[in-house]
Amino acid sequence: AKLLLLHGPNLNLLGTREPQIYGSTTLAQINEAARAQCDAADCTFDCLQSNSEAALVERIHQAYADKVDFIVINPAAFTHTSVALRDALAGVAIPFIEVHLSNPHAREAFRHHSYLSDLAVGVVCGFGADSYTLALEAALKRL
Ligand code: DQA
Numbered sequence: 001a002k003l004l005l006l007h008g009p010n011l012n013l014l015g016t017r018e019p020q021i022y023g024s025t026t027l028a029q030i031n032e033a034a035r036a037q038c039d040a041a042d043c044t045f046d047c048l049q050s051n052s053e054a055a056l057v058e059r060i061h062q063a064y065a066d067k068v069d070f071i072v073i074n075p076a077a078f079t080h081t082s083v084a085l086r087d088a089l090a091g092v093a094i095p096f097i098e099v100h101l102s103n104p105h106a107r108e109a110f111r112h113h114s115y116l117s118d119l120a121v122g123v124v125c126g127f128g129a130d131s132y133t134l135a136l137e138a139a140l141k142r143l
Contacts, residue, residue: 001042001043001044001069001070001143002043002044002046002066002067002068002069002070003038003043003044003045003046003068003069003070003071003072003136003139003140003143004046004047004048004059004063004068004070004071004072005031005034005045005046005047005048005071005072005073005132005136006047006048006049006056006059006060006071006072006073006074006075007027007047007048007049007050007073007074007076008049008050008051008056008073008074008075008076008077008078008079009050009051009052009076009077009078010051010076010077011027011049011074011076012027012049012051014026014027014030014101015027015029021101021102022101022102022128023101023128023129025128025129027049029129030129030132031047033129033132033133034047034072034132034133034136035047037133037136037137037140038136038140041140041143043140043143046068053078053082053084053085056075056078056085056088057084057085057088060085060088060089060091060092060094061088061091061092063092063094064091064092064094068094069094069095069143070094070095070096070097070139070142070143071089071094071095071096071097072096072097072099072132072135072136072139073089073096073097073098073099073116074098074099074100074101074132075098075114075116078115079098079100079104079111079114079115079116080104080110080111080113080114080115081115082115083115085115085116086115086116086119089116089119090119095121095142096116096119096120096121097120097121097122097123097124097135097138097139098114098116098117098120098122098123098124098125099123099124099125099131099132099135100123100124100125100126100131101125101127101128101129101131102125102126103125103126104125105125106126121138121139121142122135122138124138
């Protein structure tokens with residue numbers, strides 16, 4: 001089976017970015033842990049972080065061509081803005097889990113709406129870097 005982990009804008013700054021909200025774990029550490037989780041489950045792992053909506057949309061299209069079985073995505077700020085990411089995920093019809101380090105529902109009102117959640121298999125938020133571990137565990141169980 002094949003799993004793709006996607007990270008949206010500004011998540012390359014994890015570790016230094018608002019650590020009181022997002023914690024001190026770096027993106028490299030998150031990807032390393034995710035890769036280990038997939039390796040242990042005999043699942044192929046690939047990941048991409050991009051600050052560009054276009055690059056993420058194109059990676060999702062590529063996932064269809066590559067026969068990716070499951071996507072785990074932290075869309076970051078695009079969660080609240082991107083019809084294009086929503087349409088890409090709907091278009092390829094690959095099951096996905098939406099992840100957030102913080103709990104957007106406990107934050108500003110503009111973070112309460114997600115363009116993706118109603119299409120997701122599920123949403124994991126509020127557990128810091130553990131949100132990824134929990135989402136990966138749920139994804140791997142479904143493969
Ligand atoms: C985030 C929450 C979003 O509201 C925010 O724009 C992010 C990160 C999270 O992981 O908590 O960039 O997706």
